[in-house]
Amino acid sequence: MDWLQVVVLAIVQGISEFLPVSSSAHLILVPVLTDWQDQGLAFDVALHLGSLSAVIIYFRQEIWQMVVSSLAAISGKGVNEDARLALWVTLATIPVGIIGLLLHDVISHYMRSTLIIGFSLIGFGLLLGYADWRKQGTRSEYQLRLKDVLIIGGAQALALIPGTSRSGITITAALMVGMSREGAARFSFLLSIPVIVLAGGLEAIGLVNASHSIDWIAMLMGTLLSGVSAYLCIHYFLVIIKKLGMQPFVIYRVLFGAWLLWFFHF
Template identity: 60%
Template structure:
């Protein structure tokens, strides 16, 4: 790798992680369309660490309140809206954690293919379009029940299929349950935190045990660039999502998916 590849991949990751267009799809796509070698899942996870720092910083006040309330719910059994939201994030993470452990080998080999990528972009893009058009809800995150949370959690597990988009499928599920666009996006962003933490921890363990040399300058540079672009993406996405809706992202997904099928079939 060189610094141009590092910065381009970091910007791509930061700008697509929280948009419903599949960041993993773009990280696979870039080397497929250039002369660059695939950067590998280890660098992908480093870029996700930058995205993690962005969402933690952006929602830091919410996370502090959720953590305090969750602690009280455990020690004193005092349950308020922040504690329920914290428990919802935990419950919503369980399905993808189980699926990730069971499908780890397939994800790293067979499924990292432009064809699967294109299929995921188109199919789940159409599903997002239908949910955004058909289900114009006004429910807020605080109004979710445990069945709603589990449904969104199961949807998140589907995002292990490349091209699905973790943020896209969780927003789709939220819209189908009657959540507003902003509420769907907010819960999707909060739900990303434990998922990225788990992915980074597992891959870090793999790297440590394998003894693979790591270029820490590139890794740190990727984390910083990804974090900055992801923070800006979150800010502007939440500011404009109610105005622009999901259809522009659907159109982009379909065009990209069709182009990939034309190129690789």
């Protein structure tokens, strides 16, 4: 890979991984608009590692408290809000983990069409707009109930449909159950940690069975750029939604989805 390809792919991955705009929809455009060859599994793993590092660093204090409190709860010292949040993140990950493992090949081979991505961008984008437009909730990620977690976890499984956006659908479900915009976004970001680990793990398994040579410098640069762009994305997204809500992303999704449908199918 040349350096321009490394930079573009890393930044697109880092930003679109956490914005409610669908990373699959954006990454599919790269080979269409350029003559670049497929970057390979090794580079995909590197980009996921960068995104994972960014969210862990950004929420390092919350994650540390969740780990410490979970260990304390296991040892019989009681369950506090941090241990409960860790449990909620785990439970909400189960549906997407099971369905992703069962249907991974079906989704990767039969559902990555621009038609599905275009309609998913528009349909789930409008749903996000409705959830954000209706009466604003006030609950944070620490005030979730089991019913809320099951709804959000079930919704997250829909993100396996290309164009849906994992962050978009989880934020939509969280808003619908009465969470605040910031609380919904923060819980969505915490949910991304086990999901990225699962996705990166699947790619790493494929990498073990591959025999391609690895460009370690490109991988290191991709990891770094993906991580920095993802960290900045998380930070500024939380700032933007406090002032503007989700509507700018809804408008972008609808316009982008309509353009994809027009460009590829009309």
